[in-house]
Amino acid sequence: SQQGEEDPQALSIQEGENATMNCSYKTSINNLQWYRQNSGRGLVHLILIRSNEREKHSGRLRVTLDTSKKSSSLLITASRAADTASYFCATDVLLVAAGNKLTFGGGTRVLVKP
Amino acid sequence: NAGVMQNPRHLVRRRGQEARLRCSPMKGHSHVYWYRQLPEEGLKFMVYLQKENIIDESGMPKERFSAEFPKEGPSILRIQQVVRGDSAAYFCASSPGRDSEQYFGPGTRLTVT
Numbered sequence: 001s002q003q004g005e006e007d008p009q010a011l012s013i014q015e016g017e018n019a020t021m022n023c024s025y026k027t028s029i030n031n032l033q034w035y036r037q038n039s040g041r042g043l044v045h046l047i048l049i050r051s052n053e054r055e056k057h058s059g060r061l062r063v064t065l066d067t068s069k070k071s072s073s074l075l076i077t078a079s080r081a082a083d084t085a086s087y088f089c090a091t092d093v094l095l096v097a098a099g100n101k102l103t104f105g106g107g108t109r110v111l112v113k114p
Numbered sequence: 115n116a117g118v119m120q121n122p123r124h125l126v127r128r129r130g131q132e133a134r135l136r137c138s139p140m141k142g143h144s145h146v147y148w149y150r151q152l153p154e155e156g157l158k159f160m161v162y163l164q165k166e167n168i169i170d171e172s173g174m175p176k177e178r179f180s181a182e183f184p185k186e187g188p189s190i191l192r193i194q195q196v197v198r199g200d201s202a203a204y205f206c207a208s209s210p211g212r213d214s215e216q217y218f219g220p221g222t223r224l225t226v227t
């Protein structure tokens with residue numbers, strides 16, 4: 001699989017349900033970030049979790065990171081129709097000289113039905 | 115504090131023409147990144163710049179593509195002699211430091227006819 005690959009590729013849920021998506025990566029990372037993208041729009045930064053952190057919360061979002069399994073999960077609780085979007089994880093690879101270029105997965109397309 | 119600005123938002127070019135995409139980072143941000151997104155795919159890194167310097171261009175095609183971030187003014191991604199395969203959304207992101215969140219602009223959607 002590619003660095004920063006999301007699973008599932010698509011998710012359809014009812015409003016009020018929780019949505020969980022996973023991200024796997026291959027190499028050691030400095031941090032992992034989750035972004036949301038509405039159709040045809042730019043990316044909105046959701047959460048950054050560093051390699052020495054295991055869990056982070058922001059409102060209805062909960063992100064976990066397991067560096068031993070090289071995986072992360074994003075949980076959206078009590079979903080709303082407005083949460084309909086594509087969600088991407090992006091890994092910031094440990095590099096000595098270069099900057100923190102992000103490597104994105106293919107995204108999870110979430111549809112929240114009212 | 116305005117977010118990352120990109121212009122134009124939509125750009126149509128015929129094959130063989132040049133495309134210039136502009137990115138103004140957030141105030142106080144000196145790190146700029148360009149990414150390309152093909153339909154239904156994630157973003158792919160192209161180039162990372164700091165003021166007047168290209169730090170990492172490992173994701174940018176060797177030919178026809180160039181980027182700059184001058185001391186004054188926006189960062190420019192330039193695509194010469196565009197081909198249909200260049201049609202994509204090009205996103206710029208900025209950050210205040212190397213190990214910080216990247217904030218994305220709205221993107222420029224390039225269509226090559």
